[in-house]
Amino acid sequence: MPSRLGESDHCAAPGAAPVHHCKQPLDIPKDALLKEGFTGSGSRRGLKIFAPKGCSNCTDGYKGRTGIYQVLPVTDAIARIILAMGSAWRSPTRLAKEGVWDLRRAGLEKVKNGLTSLEEVNSVTVE
Numbered sequence: 001m002p003s004r005l006g007e008s009d010h011c012a013a014p015g016a017a018p019v020h021h022c023k024q025p026l027d028i029p030k031d032a033l034l035k036e037g038f039t040g041s042g043s044r045r046g047l048k049i050f051a052p053k054g055c056s057n058c059t060d061g062y063k064g065r066t067g068i069y070q071v072l073p074v075t076d077a078i079a080r081i082i083l084a085m086g087s088a089w090r091s092p093t094r095l096a097k098e099g100v101w102d103l104r105r106a107g108l109e110k111v112k113n114g115l116t117s118l119e120e121v122n123s124v125t126v127e
Contacts, residue, residue: 023050037108051117066115068107
């Protein structure tokens, strides 16, 4: 019987979240979640962070790969800066004002959604 609607008892397809038996919940204190970069609302008590557990089908708990991306939508404000040959669009503060997530924030969203582990996101976003 499927664990959730549309899921089989086998590991998820590449790019999808692992099923219940391929991941284990982590108990991370709220202050540690805030330090990692989750916002106050994202670090609330109900947030579940998972680590890969693995099984005979997926080995390490995450079958396949998932990417994290920083996407720059060209808003009117960004378009004006680009057309004026400006570089202000490269400013993290300016991008945040335009609603653009940096790579770290995009990764944390995937952690929050159970698509990857915090350890994996840290391995590519923390220097």
